[in-house]
Amino acid sequence: MRQLHCCIIIPTYNNAKTLAKVLDGVLEHTSEIIIVNDGATDDTAEILKKYEQLHQVHFLENKGKGKALQVGFQTALEKNYDFAITIDSDGQHFPEDIPVFLDALELEETKNVLYIGARNMAQSDVPGKSSFGNKFSNFWFWFETGIELTDTQCGYRLYPLKEIKKLKLFTPKFEFEIEVIVKAAWAGTLVKNVPVKILYDEAERVSHFRTVPDFTRISILNTWFVLVTIFYIKPRDFFRKFKKKGVKKFLLEDVLGSTDSAIKKSLSIALGVFIGLSPFWGLHTLLVIGLAFLFKLNKPIAFAFSNVSFPPFIPFIVFFSLQIGSWVLGEPFRFTLENMTTDFDFLTNLKSYVIGSLILASGGSLLSGGIGYFVLSFFGKRKMAVNNG
Known part of the structure; x- marks a missing residue:
């Protein structure tokens, strides 16, 4: 002692x-x-x-x-x-x-x-x-x-x-x-x-x-901790890990080096991209982690690709979502990336944005998941051939 x-x-x-x-x-x-x-x-x-x-x-x-x-x-x-x-x-x-x-x-x-x-x-x-x-x-x-x-x-x-x-x-x-x-x-x-x-x-x-009051206090505390975990701790830990590893090491270890199957990893990529491009701003982290848990996908991969909507890309995502939504609804869209920041009425175009962003998210998800599957399958076969050789 x-x-x-x-x-x-x-x-x-x-x-x-x-x-x-x-x-x-x-x-x-x-x-x-x-x-x-x-x-x-x-x-x-x-x-x-x-x-x-x-x-x-x-x-x-x-x-x-x-x-x-x-x-x-x-x-x-x-x-x-x-x-x-x-x-x-x-x-x-x-x-x-x-x-x-x-x-x-x-x-x-x-x-x-x-x-x-x-x-x-x-x-x-x-x-x-x-x-x-x-x-x-x-x-x-x-x-x-x-x-x-x-x-x-x-x-x-x-x-x-x-x-x-x-x-x-x-x-x-x-x-x-x-x-x-x-x-x-x-x-x-x-x-x-x-x-x-x-x-x-x-x-x-x-x-x-005291069973009721103390269990209630513990439940409230855990509810708060879950929210902090999803919206702060998980993103913080991911970015720390990502920053420490770097892009190349993350791709080699967490994507290519993962023991998950190519289909599971590609579905994780697809989920991440879909959530990242979806219109549910503020809920992306909650949704991607929750759905990755629910469908038993690779959480680091899904979370990483959900960050496709990081700040520099957001104006482009919104712009293309509005363009697609307006085209689907047959409505005129006369805005450019420049004048969207000045006299754009977002509420008037909300319907176009939501529909367009869901279509963009679906298309981006299918495309990224498909590319991911073929790339991961290729590297998987190559790694297997090397091991057998």
Whole structure:
């Protein structure tokens, strides 16, 4: 603990039945403990008088687990700790698993890592709602970060304090434990599971998770994170990856080097071009990622080709869409690229634009998908011939 500058943070609220047992168990491993009493109204304060040697923070009123953890992190940073292991005070975590986190951290190449305890959710004493909630949380965490975990809800964790300090965290209650791991992953922190034991003793354990209000808060948070993921994180990560690789390397690795079939890759190209040329401005990223997921296409390829409508091309796309739409409807179109920016009434020509853009998108999709298929098939056969040779 001292070598790694690590401490234990124990947030507690009305867990008088199990608090002393948890503290005594942790003290067998370390005295580097910070207790945050989140405004408990039971015998917690009296129990903590027996542990005056430990650093304690007392709230006058209950503020929520998220707030308790944030204050615990800040206190740990002030005491010059680099890492903190959080353990719940309801007795479900085993203090003897503390070395599991420390051993994993010692072996990890990067110290910018956040470990989450992975419980055996198939255990007979695990409540059904806990198992469902964990699966629900795991799915959304994967969607928002691309990281697959077996447990995202366990409160037994190791946090890299200096990296957590950089994050802007707002939620005060149970949803904080979702917010912090998603934002940490977005910021580049490695988020991983380590195996821990779990005990659900309903005779002693007191859970303060309120199914309806807390699940609602978590659902609202995930809804917001999904929107941020689709409209900001995914495009940001793609452009970072694209910029780092360059066009040539992206084409070689993500397009030609992908193990997907030529038909799947060409359909991904076609989908990307169709969405990119379609009239659904502001929804392109949402549509292309959503449809790529739905039809199980290559998401990087589809997203890349949806950016056919990047700013320098937009005036030309709109212009040709209007031309095609006007021709199909038999309406005159007298505008040029020059006067479209001055006296063009877009609402009057909206019908022509929508029809024309859908035709342009369909044609561009078929053309690009067809060309993509023949090019990819050619390189696929050539690569196969080289390998056989």
